[in-house]
Amino acid sequence: MSLDLTFLGTGSAYPSPHRGASALVLRSEGECWLFDCGEGTQTQLMRSPLKASRITKIFISHLHGDHLFGLPGLLCTVSLNSSPTQPPSCVDIYGPQGLRRFLRVSLELSASQLLFPFAVHELEPTADQCPPEGLLNPLVTQSSEWLHPQERPGTTIQMDTQSDLYVLFEEKQFTVKAFRLYHRIPSFGFCVQEQERPGRLNAQLLNELGLKPGPQYGLLKAGQAVTLANGRIVRPCDVLDPPVPGRKVCIFGDCASLVGEGGIKACQGADVLVHEATLADEHRERALEHGHSTPSTAAGVALACKTHRLVLYHFSQRYKPLGLQKEGDEDDVLELKRQAEDALRGTDIEVIVSEDFLTLPIPIKKLQ
Amino acid sequence: MSLDLTFLGTGSAYPSPHRGASALVLRSEGECWLFDCGEGTQTQLMRSPLKASRITKIFISHLHGDHLFGLPGLLCTVSLNSSPTQPPSCVDIYGPQGLRRFLRVSLELSASQLLFPFAVHELEPTADQCPPEGLLNPLVTQSSEWLHPQERPGTTIQMDTQSDLYVLFEEKQFTVKAFRLYHRIPSFGFCVQEQERPGRLNAQLLNELGLKPGPQYGLLKAGQAVTLANGRIVRPCDVLDPPVPGRKVCIFGDCASLVGEGGIKACQGADVLVHEATLADEHRERALEHGHSTPSTAAGVALACKTHRLVLYHFSQRYKPLGLQKEGDEDDVLELKRQAEDALRGTDIEVIVSEDFLTLPIPIKKLQ
Numbered sequence A, B: 001m002s003l004d005l006t007f008l009g010t011g012s013a014y015p016s017p018h019r020g021a022s023a024l025v026l027r028s029e030g031e032c033w034l035f036d037c038g039e040g041t042q043t044q045l046m047r048s049p050l051k052a053s054r055i056t057k058i059f060i061s062h063l064h065g066d067h068l069f070g071l072p073g074l075l076c077t078v079s080l081n082s083s084p085t086q087p088p089s090c091v092d093i094y095g096p097q098g099l100r101r102f103l104r105v106s107l108e109l110s111a112s113q114l115l116f117p118f119a120v121h122e123l124e125p126t127a128d129q130c131p132p133e134g135l136l137n138p139l140v141t142q143s144s145e146w147l148h149p150q151e152r153p154g155t156t157i158q159m160d161t162q163s164d165l166y167v168l169f170e171e172k173q174f175t176v177k178a179f180r181l182y183h184r185i186p187s188f189g190f191c192v193q194e195q196e197r198p199g200r201l202n203a204q205l206l207n208e209l210g211l212k213p214g215p216q217y218g219l220l221k222a223g224q225a226v227t228l229a230n231g232r233i234v235r236p237c238d239v240l241d242p243p244v245p246g247r248k249v250c251i252f253g254d255c256a257s258l259v260g261e262g263g264i265k266a267c268q269g270a271d272v273l274v275h276e277a278t279l280a281d282e283h284r285e286r287a288l289e290h291g292h293s294t295p296s297t298a299a300g301v302a303l304a305c306k307t308h309r310l311v312l313y314h315f316s317q318r319y320k321p322l323g324l325q326k327e328g329d330e331d332d333v334l335e336l337k338r339q340a341e342d343a344l345r346g347t348d349i350e351v352i353v354s355e356d357f358l359t360l361p362i363p364i365k366k367l368q
């Protein structure tokens, strides 16, 4: 099953003509999940090979404008461009408390009608995810009782204190959980875990047992035991190769650090870990002051998670994309890459610097 | 005094890579007034020679997303890019009822702090500006009592029933009034009238009266009478050429038609009238259904107002910009221009088709 990640915006704070505001798409067999939706995301989507109408789920890491302000417009445009006879089924939107009110007020005041239903599922942050002034007054997040005409009731998701994680949903293909991050306002990371696939039928073992191709193959693959003509019971584990582990993609929202154990536990062995690196290591204090990370911070997380690839994004707009850098530019995005690589020297973690419209395939895992 | 109009977005419904969503800037001696602020306006500003930090006033014609959704992000970016020691003075924002709540909720939930104060002045629409379903529930426009930390109390502006106009403000250089338009939701047009400038001192008349250059010249220019040594009283009108009329720029929001007499009266003799033409004349029914105009509608308004120049904008995204049109394209933006010109045949009204980043100088009026 194909799986890839496309960066639509890799800039921090605001969109610029060179770097869009935060947005990336995880695509699996044509279905698109959008992570963050800064202003201009819909235009970046139009510039990309992706189709806005294929977006079925949206995840908002936190409510800062550079991750949020493109959402009402994106929903309107998905609706305008969707076929009236085949509109998308319900679009599920996940994000911190307050997201529901933002969407309701924006869509209602702009008299926006959508051709599809949507539901907003809110994550309840904990008080230690930001400085006290970053917590919203509960009166502000409270949404009145009315639903937008196209809105279906969403859920409120609390942290599971045992695992330190928020379980967003478990589906046939993927399980998605969120974990807590520390930022100027409550922020979250998302861990997308593909389900493991049963191993293939092992021809040699089947042969030894005298099993011939037929319906019994299907039953075994589906996880059911079968009884042979000689009365012997064959269980799937007798004839299947070991299951193929699912891929894992972890996407961090803005953060200076993690909160609790959930994130590091959930992201263990991730195929791809996407982490912000707003400023270079020499600006570490300024980064921290604004609740942001530097390449070394990101490398430390990648190391703790034993990830395979670390992708940096959310760069200060001072870091021009590679093609636009001029010789002698003080702020070089490749320097950010080198700083992460230095911090990861001796490991085989690959560091990637994202750019707008970069697509990163995530290959199927092979059996060892 | 220099005065020009720059189009930042000329597309309707949503921003695309080829046409931004509605936004245009009237610039006078470096000070910028922004009319409408669709998503992506801040990025279009960065692509233009204009400076976001020079925006002192913002006018929102109506609350549809393609005219509104860029506003919270624009304010944040103006703030980020402004000098902390010299932030802009108060930014005044004018628009229909509901605008205040949209901004408060967007800025509050995104924890956006601005380095400058702002005030939202709301225009109270009348019930005949849209079909009944387009009127907002009063509960939705009501904003709670709290002000955003950087917000100064704004005013609520009612229509002056005598003139059928909303008086936004009268300043040393300009008077701005709004008038009612009919659209799917209440929409407004804005009339910016430059004050007339006093005529120059007439050298011949001064000479005849025996007035020599000196402080009395200044008093006369400032509108005061002076007494000559011989006891004769000289009034300004005795020695000044006739006043130079001010320029007038009229910017229409989305509309299928005008409501009441205010618009046509206010826009009489406009130097520039900017009117939407979302679809070509052959799609007139569809345009009307969506509360929009065609080139003939716009031409009719220009004719009734005896304007000098008619600028068309807010084109359906099906009309590609001139440089991107391909031979045989069914939807040709020049066809929109031809339709307006046909409707204005026999007059000397000039028709201009706007494109993103077009700047239109508005020359000072000469005396007849």
Ligand SMILES: [Zn+2]
Pocket: A012, A013, A022, A064, A066, A067, A254, A314
């Ligand atoms: Zn950010």
Ligand SMILES: [Zn+2]
Pocket: A062, A064, A183, A254
């Ligand atoms: Zn942030």
Ligand SMILES: [Zn+2]
Pocket: B012, B013, B022, B064, B066, B067, B254, B314
């Ligand atoms: Zn519009």
Ligand SMILES: [Zn+2]
Pocket: B062, B064, B183, B254
């Ligand atoms: Zn409209």
